[in-house]
Amino acid sequence: NAGVTQTPKFQVLKTGQSMTLQCAQDMNHNSMYWYRQDPGMGLRLIYYSASEGTTDKGEVPNGYNVSRLNKREFSLRLESAAPSQTSVYFCASIWSADSNQPQHFGDGTRLSIL
Amino acid sequence: AQKVTQAQTEISVVEKEDVTLDCVYETRDTTYYLFWYKQPPSGELVFLIRRNSFDEQNEISGRYSWNFQKSTSSFNFTITASQVVDSAVYFCALKGSGNTPLVFGKGTRLSVIA
Numbered sequence: 289n290a291g292v293t294q295t296p297k298f299q300v301l302k303t304g305q306s307m308t309l310q311c312a313q314d315m316n317h318n319s320m321y322w323y324r325q326d327p328g329m330g331l332r333l334i335y336y337s338a339s340e341g342t343t344d345k346g347e348v349p350n351g352y353n354v355s356r357l358n359k360r361e362f363s364l365r366l367e368s369a370a371p372s373q374t375s376v377y378f379c380a381s382i383w384s385a386d387s388n389q390p391q392h393f394g395d396g397t398r399l400s401i402l
Numbered sequence: 403a404q405k406v407t408q409a410q411t412e413i414s415v416v417e418k419e420d421v422t423l424d425c426v427y428e429t430r431d432t433t434y435y436l437f438w439y440k441q442p443p444s445g446e447l448v449f450l451i452r453r454n455s456f457d458e459q460n461e462i463s464g465r466y467s468w469n470f471q472k473s474t475s476s477f478n479f480t481i482t483a484s485q486v487v488d489s490a491v492y493f494c495a496l497k498g499s500g501n502t503p504l505v506f507g508k509g510t511r512l513s514v515i516a
Contacts, residue, residue, distance in 0.1 A: 321503070321504075323506075328411065328508060328509075329508055330408075330493060330506040330507055330508040330509050331493065331506040332506070333503050333504070333505075336503055338501055346503060376445070378447065385500075385501040385503075386499070386500050386501050388435045388452065388454065388497065389452070390437055390439075390449040390452055391504060393446070393447040395445065395446050396445055396446070
C-alpha cells in the first residue's frame with residue numbers, strides 16, 4: 289500500500305546547491321504533479337505531467353525543472369537553490385488529468401535552504 | 403481562470419462548538435469539481451469530499467456536513483460538536499473540466515481547544 293512515495297522526507301541545503309526530489313507512485317497513474325506549500329499560501333502547482341513524456345508549467349515554475357522518467361516516477365530538480373525555495377514539497381498522482389477523482393498525495397518533503 | 407478563496411485564515415473554537423469553514427470559488431467552466439482536504443499537524447493531506455457541479459445535494463458524514471450552493475459559488479464545510487482531533491488546516495480546492503489542474507485555496511487553520 290505504498291501509494292505515492294517521496295524521498296527524501298527532510299533536506300537542508302546551502303544557497304546555490306542543487307538537489308533532486310524524487311517521487312514514485314505504484315498505482316499505474318498517468319498524471320503526476322509537484323506542489324509547494326508555504327505558510328498562508330496553500331498548495332501551489334509547480335509543474336505537472338499529464339502523461340508519460342509530457343510536462344507542463346504550473347503557477348510557480350521558476351527555478352525548477354522536472355523529469356517524467358517513466359510512468360511511475362516524476363522528479364523535481366532545483367539547479368541552484370535559493371532561500372525563497374524553502375518550502376514543503378508535495379507530489380501527487382491521479383489516473384488521468386481530466387479525472388474528477390481526488391489526487392493521491394505523498395507525505396511531503398520538507399526542504400530548508402540556508 | 404480558476405480561483406478559490408478561503409477568507410478565514412484561522413479559527414479557534416472551544417470543544418463541542420459547531421464551526422463552519424467558508425469556501426468561495428470562481429470558474430467559467432460549466433462542469434467542475436470541488437474538494438475538501440484536511441492537513442493534520444502530522445502534515446499529510448487527507449481527502450474528505452468531492453462534489454460535482456451538477457450535484458447540489460448537501461452531504462452529511464458523521465459530524466461533517468457540506469453545503470454546496472452554485473448561486474453563491476460557495477462550498478462550505480461544517481463540523482458539528484468539534485473535537486480536539488479536528489484541529490488541522492483545511493483546504494478547499496477546485497478542478498475545472500478537461501486537463502485543468504487542481505487549484506487550492508490558501509487554507510483555514512482550525513484550532514479546537516479542550
